[in-house]
Amino acid sequence: xxxxxxxxxxxxxxxxxxxxxxxxxxxxxxxxxxxxxxxxxxxxxxxxxxxxxxxxxxxxxxxxxxxxxxxxxxxxxxxxxxxxxxxxxxxxxxxxxxxxxxxxxxxxxxxxxxxxxxxxxxxxxxxxxxxxxxxxxxxxxxxxxxxxxxxxxxxxxxxxxxx
Numbered sequence: 253x254x255x256x257x258x259x260x261x262x263x264x265x266x267x268x269x270x271x272x273x274x275x276x277x278x279x280x281x282x283x284x285x286x287x288x289x290x291x292x293x294x295x296x297x298x299x300x301x302x303x304x305x306x307x308x309x310x311x312x313x314x315x316x317x318x319x320x321x322x323x324x325x326x327x328x329x330x331x332x333x334x335x336x337x338x339x340x341x342x343x344x345x346x347x348x349x350x351x352x353x354x355x356x357x358x359x360x361x362x363x364x365x366x367x368x369x370x371x372x373x374x375x376x377x378x379x380x381x382x383x384x385x386x387x388x389x390x391x392x393x394x395x396x397x398x399x400x401x402x403x404x405x406x407x408x409x410x411x412x413x414x415x
Contacts (some may be wrong), residue, residue, distance in 0.1 A: 266369070266373075270375060277383055280305060281383055287390060288303065309380075324369070332367065335363065338355045342353060
């Protein structure tokens with residue numbers, strides 16, 4: 253029972269951390285969208301966005317390196333081993349109906365927990381990819397401004413030469 257309590261609280265803690273990181277990504281996405289709607293993009297604000305994104309990625313890396321990568325590895329290894337063992341028992345041995353139902357219940361419970369855990373973790377990856385797309389759009393817009401301003405300066409300089 254003690255192990256189950258630890259695992260439940262680890263799941264809750266992991267969910268809270270993922271929710272917190274998703275909120276930070278949504279906040280960054282909102283700031284990037286506001287910045288991309290402006291006609292001129294200041295280099296200092298653009299640099300500030302990049303610094304904040306870097307700190308967010310370092311925070312995720314810190315969470316991953318310190319604890320969660322090891323926990324997720326042990327969890328996935330243990331759960332998939334139990335699932336494979338139970339499926340082997342169901343398929344290749346003759347067991348009573350009650351035991352079969354208990355195995356199927358246990359397998360379905362572990363699969364639901366794994367899917368929940370993986371979907372929670374993948375929500376961070378989805379938010380990160382969305383931020384990457386918005387930032388890429390912002391960088392392209394920033395470079396277009398630079399190209400258009402350069403073209404305008406070249407045009408002005410040519411017009412001043414010929415007049």
